[in-house]
């Protein structure tokens with residue numbers, strides 16, 4: 001590895017990430033995240049702002065007792081207050097009390113902030129930067145200086161912006177980091193400015209800290225690296241203030257696979273999807289399926305032409321091998337599927353079928369007709385498998401519903417909710433049609449109970465099957481309550497779960513279809 005090609009990854013998920021709306025970690029969660037980032041090979045982990053809140057204080061107390069095998073933990077804060085000596089500034093004191101090997105402080109670059117926000121003079125601001133850095137250096141810390149609003153400051157007054165970086169360098173900063181705090185910069189212009197800053201502060205190395213306000217936080221970070229920056233600050237999954245920070249789950253694979261840079265975590269990139277999703281889980285967020293590299297849809301092919309080509313040569317429609325970042329190729333089924341998509345999906349489910357056969361043609365015709373009627377197999381693998389087995393393996397029905405009737409009664413004054421279902425059903429191996437009646441709070445529950453009564457001891461494998469989740473939506477706008485309703489149902493047996501679908505203008509019938517497929521899917525195991 002050439003030094004010139006090596007980048008340090010600085011993670012601020014636990015500080016700038018938590019400045020994002022809806023993101024909150026307990027001190028214990030922060031420790032868990034820090035441990036995950038450390039095992040992954042992240043170089044710097046910014047744990048929080050110690051003087052800012054009790055939770056961050058607890059984090060740093062807990063972090064002191066931990067040994068991190070690779071990462072350096074950093075405490076974040078600001079330069080000293082105006083007209084106060086650094087040694088008398090309580091905020092700088094708390095940064096030292098955090099006992100981290102690294103301290104990161106931000107200072108002002110943009111004169112607007114110096115005069116209107118700090119309400120001090122340009123000279124005093126330069127002194128605040130230099131003194132604060134020197135104070136922390138003299139206390140034995142590695143010091144990273146974050147030049148807040150560097151690019152806005154540079155646009156306003158390049159000479160003053162560069163002076164602030166030099167003040168940090170003069171104080172002894174180990175790094176100066178160029179922050180696009182408001183996230184408004186554009187790539188080509190920013191690259192020229194980074195080149196100039198790198199030359200001006202040399203030999204002090206430069207880092208990038210970009211925000212995603214124009215949707216290009218990652219592009220700005222990569223452009224900065226190409227212009228000579230050697231540290232990238234960002235967050236996992238792009239958490240952060242407003243629309244977020246540069247997303248490290250995109251930055252890292254791009255640095256490695258697209259630009260050929262090296263960093264410690266590159267050896268663990270095949271665990272990237274797992275890392276990102278586990279952090280989402282701690283943050284109580286649903287992973288973004290459209291996230292580059294690691295999203296569930298990042299290598300999902302829906303168009304039949306794409307699936308056909310990707311099956312022959314995966315790189316024909318995939319920019320990298322999904323496994324390199326711990327992801328996988330997925331084939332989605334819909335009315336855009338061709339024989340190859342269906343054959344691949346069937347293969348995933350353990351059913352080998354010939355994509356060119358006449359049986360396949362008739363299956364695809366049937367699939368597309370059903371999709372047109374509102375069934376959605378893309379998200380209902382179990383219904384697809386039932387359809388596939390019936391078509392290709394001639395699987396016959398273990399039961400056939402002859403008819404059903406449901407009645408619901410709601411007594412509003414007593415808050416009573418009672419539904420009754422009567423079903424007539426033919427069960428395999430039995431001569432007579434069975435008629436059963438059952439009650440529940442809702443009509444689908446009543447139907448389910450009546451079905452199970454009719455099954456009797458016939459299908460013991462259905463005993464543990466339970467409804468876990470149920471989604472319903474209408475498919476046609478403009479028809480109001482007469483629209484076709486689509487139901488997606490998640491069932492489970494304690495060991496695994498499966499999705500089924502139904503579609504009908506009658507919500508009970510759509511629910512029944514999804515329920516029936518759920519039973520049928522489980523009975524395929526016989």
Ligand SMILES: CC(=O)SCCNC(=O)CCNC(=O)[C@H](O)C(C)(C)COP(=O)(O)OP(=O)(O)OC[C@H]1O[C@@H](n2cnc3c(N)ncnc32)[C@H](O)[C@@H]1OP(=O)(O)O
Pocket residue numbers: 016019049051052053078079080081082106107108117118119148181
């Ligand atoms: C770009 C960034 O992301 S920077 C990080 C932003 N993150 C946060 O603010 C989260 C943590 N913040 C906090 O908990 C609180 O704001 C604290 C504890 C830091 C400060 O709280 P308070 O003392 O009550 O001040 P308050 O939040 O009202 O205002 C911020 C103060 O910091 C001052 N300040 C802002 N930047 C700097 C700086 N670089 N150096 C010194 N002082 C600064 C402001 O001038 C203001 O003081 P003033 O009102 O006397 O002018």
Ligand SMILES: CC(=O)C(=O)O
Pocket residue numbers: 016106146147148149179180181182209
């Ligand atoms: C330091 C920082 O978080 C910023 O300027 O955006």
